Amino acid sequence: MLVHKGDELFMITPKLFNRETKWEGVVPKKKIDSILDGYDLNNITIATLCSHSSLQIFHGARKMGFRTLGIAISHDTKYYDAFPLAKPDSIVRYDNFDDMVKGIEELYANNVIVIPHGSFIEYMGPRRFEDYAVPVYCNRAVLNWEFDRDMERRWLISAGVSMPRVFTDAKEISEPVMVKYYGAKGGRGYFIAKDYPDFKMSIDSTMSYSIQEYCLGTRYYLHFFYSPLKDEGYKLNRGGSLELLSIDRRDESNIDEVYKLGSIEDAKRHGLYPSFVVTGNTPAVLRESLLPKAFKMAENVVERSYELFGGMWGPFCLETVVNDRLEFKVFEISTRIVAGTNPFISGSPYADLIYPGLSTGGRISLEIRNAIKQCRIKDIMT
Numbered sequence: 001m002l003v004h005k006g007d008e009l010f011m012i013t014p015k016l017f018n019r020e021t022k023w024e025g026v027v028p029k030k031k032i033d034s035i036l037d038g039y040d041l042n043n044i045t046i047a048t049l050c051s052h053s054s055l056q057i058f059h060g061a062r063k064m065g066f067r068t069l070g071i072a073i074s075h076d077t078k079y080y081d082a083f084p085l086a087k088p089d090s091i092v093r094y095d096n097f098d099d100m101v102k103g104i105e106e107l108y109a110n111n112v113i114v115i116p117h118g119s120f121i122e123y124m125g126p127r128r129f130e131d132y133a134v135p136v137y138c139n140r141a142v143l144n145w146e147f148d149r150d151m152e153r154r155w156l157i158s159a160g161v162s163m164p165r166v167f168t169d170a171k172e173i174s175e176p177v178m179v180k181y182y183g184a185k186g187g188r189g190y191f192i193a194k195d196y197p198d199f200k201m202s203i204d205s206t207m208s209y210s211i212q213e214y215c216l217g218t219r220y221y222l223h224f225f226y227s228p229l230k231d232e233g234y235k236l237n238r239g240g241s242l243e244l245l246s247i248d249r250r251d252e253s254n255i256d257e258v259y260k261l262g263s264i265e266d267a268k269r270h271g272l273y274p275s276f277v278v279t280g281n282t283p284a285v286l287r288e289s290l291l292p293k294a295f296k297m298a299e300n301v302v303e304r305s306y307e308l309f310g311g312m313w314g315p316f317c318l319e320t321v322v323n324d325r326l327e328f329k330v331f332e333i334s335t336r337i338v339a340g341t342n343p344f345i346s347g348s349p350y351a352d353l354i355y356p357g358l359s360t361g362g363r364i365s366l367e368i369r370n371a372i373k374q375c376r377i378k379d380i381m382t
């Protein structure tokens, strides 16, 4: 992957990923299948890390008749008492993530299936996740393609999706750009630069970063769900069905409010720099005439995922900007449940037209229920 550090552009090989489609050291699929062979499928427990979108995952699992298990490290779990319908039936607590990876025997005994959410792999770290020999609802091979920005770009561009242009030389900045630090999650430290001097003023050259076109427009985070098991609705050429369950827009501090101080330049003069730290989410809908484009993009991304690495299924999110020519630019894909689905625990303007009152968390459990019924549980677990 090409990254900048200081004024230099250089190549780094991400430690955890090789350049091919393989996840190095991934738990072999046949091991997961043999664990599933030992499971009582009438007695499945749905587990996830106590954070992010766990309330809706547990609430949805309970609706579908599953037992639920919260996984906690240092998490304060008292807040579940405030939400009895989403409180997990039990909580397992580990001292640290290494212990969590080792403590899998008791999960087998409870027929546990793990739902990875946005923070799950982020906090646990991909290295440990690859050693986590518990059935997880996702294709682990997708992580290679999501965590390496070059590979993510290769995937999305080859699916015909329009993405922000990338600048390889800061001296060529001739329009507003977004500077993103590697490993700075949730937009922390990202900044906008309008030209090279502006860039020089804000860059922390001890960190690796990338520069991309700043996409001016309205942000929409589109929450899709692809089911390889379903044979109705918006069907894909390869089979299966694509659903749009909801859309959100993120609240980001302090960029959403900085305009109250006048211009960004004014704010900077007072030592206040814009930042993109996610603090919450608000529901959104798209103008209806944009829906065909949105579906086409998502469809192509799913189809391409099967050609490149064996597929992406379940929930995923296209993070987009729509400009005033009504064109989408996708600046990121998240390949699992995103926290932006949280406003929709009891349904959404889109989910209600498919499964009234169902959240993405509920949809995940419905898929697992259907997979068990169709004897296809191994098709959606790795």
Ligand code: ATP
Binding pocket: 164, 178, 184, 185, 186, 187, 188, 190, 212, 213, 214, 215, 216, 219, 250, 252, 276, 278, 319, 321, 331, 332
């Ligand atoms: P996460 O992993 O939580 O999605 P991240 O660290 O990968 O966060 P991004 O989602 O890429 O960060 O970006 C954070 C925010 O910065 C976005 O929500 C959006 O507001 C803004 N942003 C990112 N890229 C662009 C862009 N090219 N043009 C305009 N705004 C952008």
